[in-house]
Amino acid sequence: MSEAASRAAAADTVARAAATPDIELPYSELGLRPEEYDAIRAILGRRPTSSELAMYSVMWSEHCSYKSSKIHLRTFGEDPAGSAGKMLAGIGDNAGVLDLGNGIAVTFKIESHNHPSYVEPYQGAATGVGGIVRDILTMGARPVAVLDPLRFGPATAPDTSRVLPGVVAGVAGYGNCLGLPNIGGELVFDPCYAGNPLVNVLCVGVLPADGVQYAVASGLGNKVVLIGARTGGDGIGGASVLASATFEDADSGERRPAKRPSVQVGDPFTEKLLIECCLELFAEDLVAGIQDLGAAGISCATTELASAGDGGMLVDLSAVPLRDATLAPEEILMSESQERMCAVVEPAKLDRFLQRCDRWGVGAVVIGEVTDTGRVQIDWRGERIVDVPPRTVAHDGPVYDRPRSRPADLDGLQADDPARLPRPKTADELRTTLLALLGSPNLASKRWVTEQYDALVQGNTALAAPADAGVIRVDERSGLGVAVATDGNGRYCRLDPYAGTQVVLAEAYRNVAATGAEPAAVTDCLNFGSPEDPEVMWQFERTVQGLADACRALGTPVTGGNVSFYNQTGNTAIHPTPVIGVLGVLPNAAQRTPLGFVAGTEIYLLGAAARPEFGGSEWAWTVHGHLGGRPPAVDLDAERALAAVLIGARAAGIARNAHDLADGGLAQALVESALASGVGVAVTAPDAEDAATALFAETTGRALLGVDPEGAAELARLAAGHGVPCDRIGTAGGTGVTIDVRGQRVEATVGELRDVAERTLPRLFGVDDGATA
Numbered sequence: 001m002s003e004a005a006s007r008a009a010a011a012d013t014v015a016r017a018a019a020t021p022d023i024e025l026p027y028s029e030l031g032l033r034p035e036e037y038d039a040i041r042a043i044l045g046r047r048p049t050s051s052e053l054a055m056y057s058v059m060w061s062e063h064c065s066y067k068s069s070k071i072h073l074r075t076f077g078e079d080p081a082g083s084a085g086k087m088l089a090g091i092g093d094n095a096g097v098l099d100l101g102n103g104i105a106v107t108f109k110i111e112s113h114n115h116p117s118y119v120e121p122y123q124g125a126a127t128g129v130g131g132i133v134r135d136i137l138t139m140g141a142r143p144v145a146v147l148d149p150l151r152f153g154p155a156t157a158p159d160t161s162r163v164l165p166g167v168v169a170g171v172a173g174y175g176n177c178l179g180l181p182n183i184g185g186e187l188v189f190d191p192c193y194a195g196n197p198l199v200n201v202l203c204v205g206v207l208p209a210d211g212v213q214y215a216v217a218s219g220l221g222n223k224v225v226l227i228g229a230r231t232g233g234d235g236i237g238g239a240s241v242l243a244s245a246t247f248e249d250a251d252s253g254e255r256r257p258a259k260r261p262s263v264q265v266g267d268p269f270t271e272k273l274l275i276e277c278c279l280e281l282f283a284e285d286l287v288a289g290i291q292d293l294g295a296a297g298i299s300c301a302t303t304e305l306a307s308a309g310d311g312g313m314l315v316d317l318s319a320v321p322l323r324d325a326t327l328a329p330e331e332i333l334m335s336e337s338q339e340r341m342c343a344v345v346e347p348a349k350l351d352r353f354l355q356r357c358d359r360w361g362v363g364a365v366v367i368g369e370v371t372d373t374g375r376v377q378i379d380w381r382g383e384r385i386v387d388v389p390p391r392t393v394a395h396d397g398p399v400y401d402r403p404r405s406r407p408a409d410l411d412g413l414q415a416d417d418p419a420r421l422p423r424p425k426t427a428d429e430l431r432t433t434l435l436a437l438l439g440s441p442n443l444a445s446k447r448w449v450t451e452q453y454d455a456l457v458q459g460n461t462a463l464a465a466p467a468d469a470g471v472i473r474v475d476e477r478s479g480l481g482v483a484v485a486t487d488g489n490g491r492y493c494r495l496d497p498y499a500g501t502q503v504v505l506a507e508a509y510r511n512v513a514a515t516g517a518e519p520a521a522v523t524d525c526l527n528f529g530s531p532e533d534p535e536v537m538w539q540f541e542r543t544v545q546g547l548a549d550a551c552r553a554l555g556t557p558v559t560g561g562n563v564s565f566y567n568q569t570g571n572t573a574i575h576p577t578p579v580i581g582v583l584g585v586l587p588n589a590a591q592r593t594p595l596g597f598v599a600g601t602e603i604y605l606l607g608a609a610a611r612p613e614f615g616g617s618e619w620a621w622t623v624h625g626h627l628g629g630r631p632p633a634v635d636l637d638a639e640r641a642l643a644a645v646l647i648g649a650r651a652a653g654i655a656r657n658a659h660d661l662a663d664g665g666l667a668q669a670l671v672e673s674a675l676a677s678g679v680g681v682a683v684t685a686p687d688a689e690d691a692a693t694a695l696f697a698e699t700t701g702r703a704l705l706g707v708d709p710e711g712a713a714e715l716a717r718l719a720a721g722h723g724v725p726c727d728r729i730g731t732a733g734g735t736g737v738t739i740d741v742r743g744q745r746v747e748a749t750v751g752e753l754r755d756v757a758e759r760t761l762p763r764l765f766g767v768d769d770g771a772t773a
Contacts, residue, residue: 096559121166141205153194183470416628481589516650529573596677
């Protein structure tokens with residue numbers, strides 16, 4: 001007997017499960033706790049079959065069920081007063097959808113693929129792109145852009161040299177092959193991410209406002225069709241298992257983890273065909289419901305579709321096309337092979353549906369139908385191996401209110417204010433500090449990474465990295481556009497998760513406003529350590545509450561996102577790292593405000609005066625290796641007022657360039673604006689407690705704005721009307737950056753600054769050639 005035949009013959013059936021209640025199943029090896037296994041037995045009134053156990057184990061994993069985060073995520077309001085646009089889909093759907101008017105809607109979402117990207121950097125990152133693209137496609141949208149906020153261990157660590165190039169190549173390889181512009185993101189280094197890189201990917205899509213698709217299986221007799229790639233052994237339990245466990249055997253990032261489940265293998269060319277095929281199916285109204293196969297594969301798609309519907313589902317698992325004929329039914333159910341979707345199709349439309357799939361060269365096989373049983377029933381070679389109530393698998397899994405406690409070291413950390421650290425005073429010291437910050441891995445130019453991505457493909461990109469936010473045109477007729485920014489700051493959130501998260505949201509909000517777009521909605525990727533650690537859960541609760549409160553204050557609803565727990569090695573967790581994406585709306589993408597200085601314009605500093613706020617700052621970390629104190633204070637009313645001025649300046653046609661002040665303070669913002677266009681600037685920094693505060697403090701709610709001299713009066717009117725401080729600090733032009741500050745002058749040429757900024761990453765990860773060409 002062949003291996004495939006013997007495994008099929010050994011399939012554990014429902015009848016056998018009922019007749020053999022005392023057979024021990026390996027539930028703990030699949031990540032289930034004893035009480036969870038007992039709950040499954042109570043739900044079914046018998047022991048589960050091995051296939052049912054596989055389904056419950058992946059669907060009740062932390063990654064799929066959100067069992068430790070659900071009670072906290074309910075804090076998010078879906079439609080705060082003042083939000084721009086109308087929400088068509090939100091939390092609980094595959095991605096949030098915002099109606100922009102005139103029949104056009106956008107959808108966007110951010111997801112993580114952290115653990116797979118540590119195990120296999122290229123495929124982990126590549127399939128992270130593929131997965132979030134399918135989430136967007138599932139809503140009925142054409143994917144139009146991606147962003148990739150990334151975090152790694154120390155830039156000089158050997159394991160960072162293993163992981164980072166592979167991750168960047170994976171993001172580039174998959175996104176470029178799909179023809180999706182990569183318009184922004186982040187690259188951050190910190191020791192807390194050694195062994196636990198964060199690979200978060202955001203995707204934006206465009207769809208007709210009346211064309212939203214939903215993951216629902218209704219309509220008795222409707223067919224269940226599996227489309228896309230064949231199912232293989234890659235990624236069995238991959239994302240769902242990897243994202244629900246820690247790596248226990250890694251030290252200093254030099255040894256690979258001992259626990260190495262399979263990572264999915266992506267094929268972007270198959271995904272491109274799948275995208276075009278699905279969009280045609282949607283346009284011809286051939287789909288009654290659809291769900292992508294991501295984490296948990298067929299287990300997820302079938303139970304989620306049935307759970308959201310009004311009936312049940314009967315599936316013939318032996319009809320699933322396989323790449324590996326030796327797969328057991330449990331493995332088929334758990335496989336996370338990529339580039340697959342599950343659609344619900346009316347019988348009268350089935351032939352045309354299958355014809356369209358054949359036209360695109362996309363495999364399509366009927367594997368079942370919608371029933372009125374209220375159960376998901378799955379057969380294998382004529383035997384019933386699954387018979388479950390779908391909601392118990394997909395939506396009504398365990399929910400934990402885990403213990404929470406304030407970190408024992410937090411009071412000491414907050415008391416260790418970096419104000420005690422020596423600050424630069426002389427012109428030479430200030431210049432040396434500016435160059436040290438500029439050349440540090442976190443603030444240096446990211447061109448070595450971004451030049452591996454295609455930012456301009458499709459011809460709709462109006463702004464991309466290093467701009468504050470990426471801007472993409474979503475309607476060719478009107479020029480309507482959206483701006484998207486992602487931000488995160490683990491150090492701020494380590495010092496105060498509530499306040500730090502609000503600073504992160506404020507920066508993403510400010511970045512979008514700097515382009516002239518009106519911030520409209522939020523998506524988040526919440527990256528944390530183990531939820532079984534009470535200190536981690538305290539950080540998580542405070543983060544969620546901080547984000548929820550700030551979103552209500554800013555009028556930006558949380559439309560959905562992702563929670564990634566177990567980002568730790570042994571007992572050492574990463575800093576709490578909420579990565580927040582903000583989407584804003586631009587009436588015309590061509591009228592966006594760019595980053596770089598324009599010669600002849602007057603440069604204004606908008607916002608409050610700099611305060612000596614160095615807790616968690618780049619200055620404290622880069623110069624002194626210090627983490628302590630508190631993050632800078634955030635005034636959300638002031639952020640809304642600042643955004644109104646930036647948006648008003650764009651609408652009035654007076655804004656020539658804009659850039660928010662954040663990491664590295666005023667000095668870094670001036671340098672980045674000069675490098676973006678090659679145009680220098682001469683300014684006098686507003687007075688502050690001392691020169692270091694004026695140049696390097698990370699006081700929030702501030703932005704640079706360049707206007708022509710004739711626009712000064714309109715800017716003054718806008719600023720006064722919104723109560724925003726507005727100081728003219730200098731003029732753009734020339735080939736150098738000159739900053740007068742408290743009687744000192746700091747000077748450097750744009751060429752010198754570019755050399756410092758662009759040499760760092762190539763020397764670490766590429767070739768040591770200065771990389772200024």
